[in-house]
Amino acid sequence: MTNPEHTGEGAAVSGRDAITGAAGVVSEEQRARRGEREGGQRSGRRGGRRRGEPTRVPDADFRSYHGRPVLNQIVWEARDIGGYLFLGGLAGASSVLAAGAEVTGRPGLARPLKYTALAAISGSTAALIHDLGRPERFLNMLRVFKPTSPMSVGSWLLMGYGPLAGAAAVTAATGWFPRTGTAATIGAGALGPLVATYTAPLICDTAVPSWHEGYREMPFVFASSAAAAAGGVGLLASPTAQSGPARRVAVGGALTEVAVSSFMEHRMGLVGEPYGQGRAGALTRAAKALTLGGAAGAVLGRRSRALSALSGAALVAGSALTRLGVFQAGVQSAADPKYTVVPQRQRLEERQHSEERA
């Protein structure tokens, strides 16, 4: 980037400047000084500050093209892809718990979790296909294997995990091939954590500010949210005598999820803002309330089947709302040029300063 030389204020306007009008383009410092003088004209001259709708937060100082977003808006449907993120997590973590229950001899806990895993992964895949612009071309996902594309990696992961989750559920339902069933359950349990977490790189590997900036914490948010949901299903569907591990996973997942997501939202600074605003803010707050409420209920309702089930349902709902909130925060951050321009401008200026010092 060329650092413009300044002609200096008050210099005679002549030559090519007279033609292009570029003499008026001055450094930020000079612009600020002139802005003070011009006062009310400032907003008019800086066309980018004119916004279509009143802003909810005080404007960070930035310029844009007629207030339009820099990025193209995410084309995914919140219901499809938000649901896909939630169901993928639920399936993966359910398989992990099902494997644990199978190995430690808790069939009453293992069976509903296996069914949940199969139903969730089927729903997740259906949502993904439904969201394609050309659903009939779904199999084109398997033309190539690209580690640079989390969606490609995820498609192959689903191809491996789906049949294992299916075999685990079908053998549990029918009682056929018990040893194959155990192997499939353990296999699905081994792939489950990857199924639950790969969706974090999937959304973070974009230019969407409120997704990309959270790439360090997002996998932990998703993993713990998935654990809370699967634990919730365990509480919902298994007798209290066998649901102890599910209860511990649910409570641990719920507390971790709320802690890590709150940390993430604060650490991201400006681009963490959408998580607290508008629809995304409402979803995120509701998710945290349900998750914490579910965790409290899971602890207090140790001996009550009904309270356990209610807590489990709250945890599942909380996990779903977490993903929808994350999805919506991404949409909101892509729609406002502030979240794209301000951090990049800061980065650029910091780099220029360090270059000047060097």
Next chain:
Amino acid sequence: MAADGQPSRKGFFTDTSVCIGCKACEVACKEWNQVPEDGLDFLASSFDNSGRLSADTWRHVAFIEQRQPLGHQDPGVGRPEGGAGDAPGPVDLGMPSFDLPGQRTGEDGGSGGGDFRWLMSSDVCKHCTSAACLDVCPTGALFRTEFDTVVVQEDICNGCGYCVPACPYGVIDRREVDGRAWKCTLCYDRLGDGLEPACAKACPTDSIQFGDLDELRERAERRVEDLQEAGVSSARLYGEDPGNGVDGAGAFFLLLDEPEVYGLPPDPVVTTRDLPSMWRHAGAAAVVLLAGAAAAFAGRRS
């Protein structure tokens, strides 16, 4: 041709200092590539009614109106103020201004005249060296051509839409009616026949220049030096640096203000630069999940 027989890297240099906002590039692109209509809207943003790059807008001319002194140049029309005797004063020709038409009278015409500048810039796909859209495409529909440009194969694309939020410039988009992703191809079909892209061909002022990227970079460097020397202190290149966040754009620009004023990101970085770290974090989270579950089952039986 490079030494190995491969064609050299092709690109665009868009010199916005000579853009006149005629939109011939938008029209030529639509005509040649048979891009569907993109909405006959009135956006109330100067002369820009296509708004942004999208699946159906592969060239987009931005119009920015700024309150900047134009240097009070004599347009060569009207009469000098305070002319001899009965000579009429300056005539309001309705030239762009921030005042209402006709409101500026002879007395203050001198102070307000020319306090307006128009920036125009024809935006296009940047054909990044490190292209996020190409990296994240799960089907391989997006590929890199022999001209080092990035093109979507429409018979492969399944419309997953991943490339849309991946692009740091907001270029590629999904066409709602046919469900696939579309963007500038740098006229891949014309390049194969040794022709220049339709937009560059149609540009009447050579604001859009097509050619070998190396040569364009040299030309742009000279142009920006000339402009700086002539006093256009605001002239700067955007996207030409191979050391930038996308390792250099195949389509770069000479701008007269900060990039964000034109709707361009000031410091875009290809998102996949952080992907290895993302995979490591996801792997760590998966291990934590597994360990946490194991710990939960290792406790006392209940």
